[in-house]
Amino acid sequence: MGGLFTPLSWNDAGFILTGIWNTILISGVSILIGTVLGVLIGFARAESNKTVNFLLGSVLDVLRSVPLIIQLILFSTFMGVMGSPLPPFFAGTIVLSLYTMAFMGEVFRGGFESVQNSMIVAARSLGMTYWQALRYVRFPIGLRSVFPAWLGVALSVIKDSALVSVIGYMELLRTSEQLISRTQQPLEILIGVGIFYFIISYPLSMYGRRVERKNAL
Amino acid sequence: MIQVQNVRKSFGDLEVLKGIDVEVQKGEVLSVIGGSGSGKSTLLYCINAIEKIQGGKILVDNIDVHDKATNKDQLRQKLGMVFQQWNSFPHMTVLENVALAPQVVKKMSKAEAIEIAKKELEHVGLGDKFDVYPTKMSGGQQQRLAIARALAMRPDYMLFDEVTSALDPELVGEVLDTLRVLREEGMTMICVTHEIAFAREVSDQVAFFHQGVIEEIGPPEQVISNPQKETTQSFLSKVLS
Numbered sequence: 001m002g003g004l005f006t007p008l009s010w011n012d013a014g015f016i017l018t019g020i021w022n023t024i025l026i027s028g029v030s031i032l033i034g035t036v037l038g039v040l041i042g043f044a045r046a047e048s049n050k051t052v053n054f055l056l057g058s059v060l061d062v063l064r065s066v067p068l069i070i071q072l073i074l075f076s077t078f079m080g081v082m083g084s085p086l087p088p089f090f091a092g093t094i095v096l097s098l099y100t101m102a103f104m105g106e107v108f109r110g111g112f113e114s115v116q117n118s119m120i121v122a123a124r125s126l127g128m129t130y131w132q133a134l135r136y137v138r139f140p141i142g143l144r145s146v147f148p149a150w151l152g153v154a155l156s157v158i159k160d161s162a163l164v165s166v167i168g169y170m171e172l173l174r175t176s177e178q179l180i181s182r183t184q185q186p187l188e189i190l191i192g193v194g195i196f197y198f199i200i201s202y203p204l205s206m207y208g209r210r211v212e213r214k215n216a217l
Numbered sequence: 218m219i220q221v222q223n224v225r226k227s228f229g230d231l232e233v234l235k236g237i238d239v240e241v242q243k244g245e246v247l248s249v250i251g252g253s254g255s256g257k258s259t260l261l262y263c264i265n266a267i268e269k270i271q272g273g274k275i276l277v278d279n280i281d282v283h284d285k286a287t288n289k290d291q292l293r294q295k296l297g298m299v300f301q302q303w304n305s306f307p308h309m310t311v312l313e314n315v316a317l318a319p320q321v322v323k324k325m326s327k328a329e330a331i332e333i334a335k336k337e338l339e340h341v342g343l344g345d346k347f348d349v350y351p352t353k354m355s356g357g358q359q360q361r362l363a364i365a366r367a368l369a370m371r372p373d374y375m376l377f378d379e380v381t382s383a384l385d386p387e388l389v390g391e392v393l394d395t396l397r398v399l400r401e402e403g404m405t406m407i408c409v410t411h412e413i414a415f416a417r418e419v420s421d422q423v424a425f426f427h428q429g430v431i432e433e434i435g436p437p438e439q440v441i442s443n444p445q446k447e448t449t450q451s452f453l454s455k456v457l458s
Contacts, residue, residue, distance in 0.1 A: 116302075116304075118300065118302050118304055119304045119306070121267060121300070121304075122298075122300060122304035122363070123306075123318075124267070124290075124293065125265055125267065125293055125296075125297075125298040125300075125367075126293070126294075126317075126318035126322060126366065126367065126370055127290050127291070127293045127294040127318060127322040127323075127370060128290070128318060128321060128322055129290050132321050132322065136317060136321055137306055140308045141306070141307060141308050144308055
């Protein structure tokens with residue numbers, strides 16, 4: 001036996017891949033749920049009166065202002081204290097989804113509000129019902145205009161998902177931390193992890209920029 | 218026939234229409250002129266049930282527009298409307314802009330709707346723009362697109378709300394030409410307009426609005442060429458000078 005520490009080897013690839021997969025999984029699910037909820041929240045805020053807006057806005061403000069890492073630990077601990085501890089994936093997904101929703105809600109609200117009322121009146125004057133005008137005019141125009149902003153939030157969620165490691169979810173960062181404690185090769189491993197996040201984020205952000213330019217024309 | 222009977226409309230404390238009476242027969246063109254804030258655009262919005270009224274009655278083919286039992290969405294299919302701002306749908310090509318409402322509202326097949334859309338676009342002189350996005354077009358072209366979009370619903374009446382007011386002067390002519398074509402074809406129209414010469418040329422009746430009432434109404438030879446009321450005379454001398 002080679003002692004307590006063994007260097008990084010190809011046998012670790014599967015372990016790292018699991019971490020990568022779990023990062024993609026929790027980010028993907030959270031972005032999906034956060035986007036769906038964000039569209040609803042954004043629409044509700046664009047449509048509703050001051051009181052509803054104020055209440056919704058306060059909840060979103062809390063979600064956006066309290067650091068994600070604190071929300072994760074608080075929620076996970078709270079569920080444990082309540083006697084129904086959640087597996088890290090579920091606790092992480094719930095918190096990350098709500099966090100994503102808080103940001104997406106503002107993104108989509110801006111999108112819906114950017115569609116001028118006169119555009120809706122024009123659609124209604126063609127005989128469209130409220131819902132038809134919503135579905136064929138307001139939603140597509142509002143959603144399209146916010147795509148770059150949506151992508152920006154999605155990218156930061158991918159990166160923020162690393163924080164879910166604090167509640168024990170085996171995503172990329174946590175798997176690499178475990179590898180580091182075994183191999184004592186923090187530099188190589190963390191650089192590798194950094195490159196992975198870069199490879200995911202950079203092409204997407206370039207794509208977002210391109211769409212933005214195209215939309216601006 | 219469109220019948221407007223003693224219509225009153227207020228925004229809060231401000232009464233914008235103070236008892237409007239006017240009738241437009243099938244095939245007629247009514248032009249509405251007057252200063253800004255005189256209530257002329259509001260009248261169109263009330264006819265199309267975009268705005269509620271506080272008194273009186275509006276009948277379109279004997280359908281009471283503001284009756285609670287009236288299906289407003291169905292009613293609006295009879296009434297094509299074009300606005301000062303053209304409001305092209307930016308996420309669709311020109312052809313899709315026009316073909317949308319027939320598909321969604323009239324439940325036409327896509328092929329049918331496209332065929333009508335092509336016909337109406339050629340009608341307004343945009344036969345070469347099918348696949349262009351409206352944001353690439355001039356204001357005059359987009360306004361003609363808005364006209365085609367309204368016509369594709371095959372309305373019985375067209376309401377034009379200052380459709381040339383937001384256009385650069387050199388683009389006004391092409392839109393007015395399109396309106397002339399519709400007039401030739403016998404479309405019933407109400408045109409709220411600042412184009413006095415155009416109103417004189419195409420109208421059967423001209424109504425001069427002043428502070429929420431019709432000061433003077435009649436054939437253009439009378440209202441525009443030989444106005445009786447002092448308010449009409451002073452308005453015309455201002456806009457024609």
